[in-house]
Amino acid sequence: xxxxxxVILFFWLSCAExxxxxxxxxxxxxxxxxxxxxxxxxxxxxxxxxxxxxRHNYSVETHNVTTWDGYILxxxxxxxxxxxxxxxxxxxxxxxxxxxxxxxxxLVTGPRTGLPFMLxxxxxxxxxxxxxxxxxxxxxxxxxxxxKEFWQFSFHEMGMQDLPAQIDYVLATTNQSALHxxxxxxxxxxxxxxxxxxxxxxxxxxxxxxxxxxVFMKHSLTWGLKIVKPIFMRLPDGELLPxxxxxxxxxxxxxxxxxxxxxxxxxxxxxxxxxxxxTNKSVIPNLVVTNPSGLSTxxxxxxxxxxxxxxxxxxxxxxxKNRKTYGxxxxxxxxxxxxxxxxxxxxxxxxxxxxxxxxxxxxxVSKLPRSVKHKxxxxxxxxxxxxxxxTIDKVVNLPVINIINAFENSQKE
Numbered sequence: 331x332x333x334x335x336x337v338i339l340f341f342w343l344s345c346a347e348x349x350x351x352x353x354x355x356x357x358x359x360x361x362x363x364x365x366x367x368x369x370x371x372x373x374x375x376x377x378x379x380x381x382x383x384x385r386h387n388y389s390v391e392t393h394n395v396t397t398w399d400g401y402i403l404x405x406x407x408x409x410x411x412x413x414x415x416x417x418x419x420x421x422x423x424x425x426x427x428x429x430x431x432x433x434x435x436x437l438v439t440g441p442r443t444g445l446p447f448m449l450x451x452x453x454x455x456x457x458x459x460x461x462x463x464x465x466x467x468x469x470x471x472x473x474x475x476x477x478k479e480f481w482q483f484s485f486h487e488m489g490m491q492d493l494p495a496q497i498d499y500v501l502a503t504t505n506q507s508a509l510h511x512x513x514x515x516x517x518x519x520x521x522x523x524x525x526x527x528x529x530x531x532x533x534x535x536x537x538x539x540x541x542x543x544x545v546f547m548k549h550s551l552t553w554g555l556k557i558v559k560p561i562f563m564r565l566p567d568g569e570l571l572p573x574x575x576x577x578x579x580x581x582x583x584x585x586x587x588x589x590x591x592x593x594x595x596x597x598x599x600x601x602x603x604x605x606x607x608x609t610n611k612s613v614i615p616n617l618v619v620t621n622p623s624g625l626s627t628x629x630x631x632x633x634x635x636x637x638x639x640x641x642x643x644x645x646x647x648x649x650x651k652n653r654k655t656y657g658x659x660x661x662x663x664x665x666x667x668x669x670x671x672x673x674x675x676x677x678x679x680x681x682x683x684x685x686x687x688x689x690x691x692x693x694x695v696s697k698l699p700r701s702v703k704h705k706x707x708x709x710x711x712x713x714x715x716x717x718x719x720x721t722i723d724k725v726v727n728l729p730v731i732n733i734i735n736a737f738e739n740s741q742k743e
Contacts, residue, residue: 426517433458489523518543535671549687685713
């Protein structure tokens with residue numbers, strides 16, 4: 331029975347491939363930019379991000395950061411752009427990816443609408459994070475990614491271990507005291523964990539820009555959860571959605587069926603329930619190649635726990651282990667009242683987001699000491715559109731850049 335559940339869980343993989351072939355056409359593009367087809371180039375997995383950046387004539391650096399618990403995280407830096415002529419030190423902007431994604435997700439739309447490229451053109455020093463378990467961060471000082479122990483983490487460890495290690499490294503490397511932070515979905519979960527549990531990091535964040543933050547989940551993840559919840563909650567610690575193996579091969583065959591293709595598509599689009607009219611379909615071939623990037627089974631289980639409890643709290647191991655871990659039978663809540671970066675937290679959200687409910691966004695805002703709401707005017711703007719929308723340059727990216735510029739300009743007065 332468990333094997334059948336695994337097959338059902340993994341069969342979305344081929345649907346992504348089918349979407350790219352049937353709906354977009356390999357190598358076709360509905361924008362002014364050309365899609366890079368990595369499948370024909372056979373680009374090594376470790377080089378995908380570098381290729382995404384250098385193909386568009388931007389310089390890129392690779393930096394490895396080791397957390398105190400031994401995970402080796404690969405970060406990519408776009409230190410400058412040919413379109414920037416300023417000589418003074420460039421303020422740092424740090425980008426944190428979402429669930430299923432690595433930092434590739436910010437890059438696949440290309441230089442015209444991709445946030446990292448736009449930031450570099452605006453004369454910022456851009457750093458792209460990759461959390462533990464993703465394609466670029468599958469190394470450890472003592473463990474191998476094939477071991478169960480490697481995958482015993484949730485987004486809690488990302489917030490408590492990965493982010494502080496990366497932020498400290500970036501600030502030390504650039505000789506700066508604080509940076510701008512932009513996150514998407516789960517990336518915002520990790521930031522809220524860091525700033526609430528380690529409040530000393532608030533002074534290192536100039537602006538915090540949250541895109542569709544996945545924090546409170548009671549009214550979120552509604553579509554399809556009844557299908558996947560019993561599957562996820564039975565999974566042992568380990569890697570979720572590996573791209574190799576017998577189950578993946580079976581999944582690819584299953585998703586070619588007309589009867590299952592729609593469900594596969596919906597799971598691939600982060601349980602959105604439908605394909606948004608705003609999504610730039612031309613980038614899906616690249617998204618298919620770069621994702622899923624790798625994640626632990628604890629991550630979706632933790633989100634399901636947040637939905638069931640209606641609270642933003644630590645991982646629930648069960649009463650016995652909770653008492654041993656936390657000193658109480660239920661996991662403690664994250665103290666969001668301690669989230670207080672240098673400026674009010676900017677929360678971008680949409681009424682059309684079928685993954686993160688507006689009700690949960692408003693609850694998050696009510697818990698933060700200082701925040702500014704930025705509601706997307708387009709009523710059908712969905713969850714994945716925050717990074718893949720055809721018009722993200724105008725709807726999301728320019729407002730974020732304006733916030734960052736306003737802070738930097740205020741410091742010169």
